[in-house]
Amino acid sequence: MRHFQEMNPTAVTVHLLLTAGIAMFSDNMILLGFSLLCAAAFYVMQKGMTNWRFHFFALSMPLVIAVLNPLWNQHGTTILFFMNQRAVTLEAILYGVMAGMRLSAVLYWFQNFTLLMNSEKIFYLLRCLSPKLALVFSMALRNISVYQGQLKKIHQAQKALGMYRENHLIDDIRISLRVFSVLLSWALENGIITANSMAARGYGVQKRSSFTHYRWTGYDLVLTAVSLVMAASVVWAAAEGYGQWQYYPVVVVPSCSVMNIGITGIYVILASLPLIHEGKEILTWKCLLRKI
Amino acid sequence: MIVISSGRVRRIIGIVFPMILIPALVLITSYVFPQNYALNSLLIVICALVLFVAGFDRREIGTRRAVLVSVMTALSVIGRLFPVMKPVSAITILSGMYLGAESGFLVGALSAVLSDFFMGQGPWTPFQMLSWGLIGLGAGWCAPLLCRRKWTLLVYGALSGAAFSMLMDIWTTIWTYGRFSAAAYLTAIVSAVPFTLQYAVSNVIFLWGLGKPMGDKFKRIQKKYGL
């Protein structure tokens, strides 16, 4: 069973960035609605019903911006009421709802991105761009985990010197500055050992190659190609003016033509590819189990 | 990207991708979607970052400098995970001052990506990378001035804390309302005053408390590492 997150990182990134990217520039409320739905469904599928704070924050966006947008935006013709001598228009509210949905969908897609891409995969992507930077990235990640441990040790050692009072704001700041300073010395001084160890293993001798676990399978290529084709067609159709909503001065919803519905349809398939993939894997697995 | 075995093809892609493809993409999108500020701003920021990265890869960077950049990045990420104090800018500034402008940019930008693994990635990540990167770059450029007098360093720290917050407010405005409007930006700035203050004050406290000892440590390291 190969989960979506076990696919080649480039394939996953291309898919997620295209999906989120289209959501970023779309103002089609229906398309955004589906985007939000797919993203949220995939998030819940991956993580279960946890992280309520994030759900609340993301899903309240449409409401919040719908309230805020009319405060700065006097465009639109359908005046609902006046507030502080400023007109509050229906169009501005609808535009706010759309902007909120857009933000919320993008937030969910990025949350999915964080879930799917651990640091190792980011490293894999960065490596294509700049192997040197990728190495610095990997070293920094390692240092973070080492320093977290060292920070605890330093804190205890310094606390046992008994120079500071407990539960005292000023002393708390002073001890954290002090601990940080000790950590800084420790990190800088011991960094030279790392540099020596790198030099001893031939770093900088010649142009580095870059090793990776990840392979490309046919399935990854298909996923990437499908994502690219779908995204390209959506972008082309949007550039041609299909499926565009207009909010100011009045809301104009595009007509029910094949192109206008098609563009949303294609996007929905694109956005639900991860869901489809996971569903397919679960089914195959179940069939296999039955055969055993 | 598929692993490309031919070094030449790789090099060509390394030049074509950042130098031609991304700027072209930015121009095309801003022509095709003139209304979409959010997308355009994001692309411009990414473009700036990629250009920098591509430049970095071609430059010779010594083993020791690479180690120091990774050390400072890790320290500032750890700093961002601290409860009240957020000394990211302060550490970025010090790196820029003592390791050079380019390393300062790198420390700032890398700390943004890495700390967002803990704080949550989002479309804001490239903006944070650029903002902190610029703070480090500026510190590198102003290094002779900042090293000479303590108060210049503190002022730079306070300003960069505030500037970071204000740069991020531009992002907030564009993303929330789809376009940039001065009124909305002002409101965003006002509503973010507590954060701006937190950033500015913690930078000042940090640089005031640790500026001198950290400077000493850096000078010693410069000598010890032979930079």
Next chain:
Amino acid sequence: MEMLAAKNLSVTFPECNTPVLSDISFSVEAGAFAILCGATGCGKSTLLRMCKRELMPLCEKSGTVTLEGMDIAEAQTGITAADIGFVMQHPEQQIVTDRVWHELAFGLENLGYPTEVIRRRIAEMAAYFGMEEWLECNPAELSGGQKQLLNLAGVMIMQPKLLLLDEPTSQLDPIAAADFLNTLQRLNRDFSVTILLAEHRLEEVIPMCSHLMIMQNGRIERQGSPRSILQTAADGDMPDDMPAAVRLYHGLHMQGNCPLSVREARQQIMPLLSFSRSTVPEKDTRLPNDTALAFSDVYFRYGRREKDVLRHLTFQVVQGEIYGMIGGNGAGKSTALSVAAGLHRAYAGRVSVFGKKISAYTSGSLYRDCIAMLPQDVQTLFLYNTAEEELSELDAEYRETLKDYHFDMDDMLSQHPYDLSGGQQQMLALAKVLLMKPRLLLLDEPTKGLDAASRQGLGEMLLALQKQGITILLVTHDIEFAAQYANRIGFLSQGEMISEDTPREFFSGNAFYTTAASRISRGWLENAVTIQDILQCLPNERCDQ
């Protein structure tokens, strides 16, 4: 065939008058297991670095170092990087990346190997070193011993002909150190990798090696096969940390074959001796009965869902004694110490310090004139640019306060703490915590990474502190040190105190977890735990010879 050789090598550091290495010549055969030993500061590290071009310090150099007859200063860069592997002292800081597999790949990537070759070599290394299960781990999650094995594997993957190791086991516990050395021996035996190892833990390595070099003050005093050197060496020009068998041989001023291991000592020396008594008299130490630290029924765990680290822990440290707490890895020794220092709080049971419950000490009063702790990593205490500032920060009159302990540190006061040697750092840290004027001193692995001379210095310092009335609780892996200096030993296992006794009673009761001298004398003497003890049991005239 000659693998590594130096000819008239002299090295002087800039801003120094005396050379660090003077007129060094040696030659190591291919497939040899060579050991370089000598006191700290004799130039071992510098010599090793001179053999590895990438790590050569800035210096004035005369003479040559050759690898297979080729001067390494003139060799092609890629060759010296791959053919000479180098493993250093600190397991943690040598690791570069954040994944084990990436760490293995690092060296090959530097040399530009293609992915397929790297994939295959990683699989090979992982299978040989038995590290398949941790390939995906972050190295920070590994134990010290595993980290050092990873460093070794990361060097071996480049298939070096020569392996240089600079005190690789000094930061490891005895089990991990033995593991590491056995791996080295296996590499040497199975693949004929030439090994040059600088080491001060000689008990295990002397029996393994085929070539021994003893350094003193930047010169190689003696070199050759270990048996011939140790047989003819006079007491003066040998490092103090020779194996117990060799020390016994020299203590008895014997002639003939020198034994190198416990087995040889039992076969060759012990049957020849006639003892005048079979027990060593206990030292008469009368201590007051007041307790300094008492644990009763203490339970502790780090998280609600985690396992107990301390279980039903009950023991007392009496005022004025040196109490040595020993035990294996993960037995809970360091945890017990941090509970005693008030850094962690037990969830059940009672910890009292000088008769008062530990929680009754509020707002840091526990650390004022009462308890001080010397952490395992003493660098966690250093903050300033000079050793002097480190001390005067706590007490401007530090000289007055430390007067009674006779610290010998005048020449280190103006130096940066990180420029001091391991032993000096330990002394500085000890001086720093003593400025808190503790009555109870907690020490966590104080002998880690110290050579014999510094260990002896530390031991003597502890005895001096004891004379001043300071109670000492010592947590250590170093059973030889505990046997020599502690008044009582407590053996901790899985968070419980298994047994408690005087060192002689304790170690003579153990068959495996005991000192080398006790293993040598088992069956002849009842309770000897140091070489000194064995010599004491001989008729007087024998000793006077």
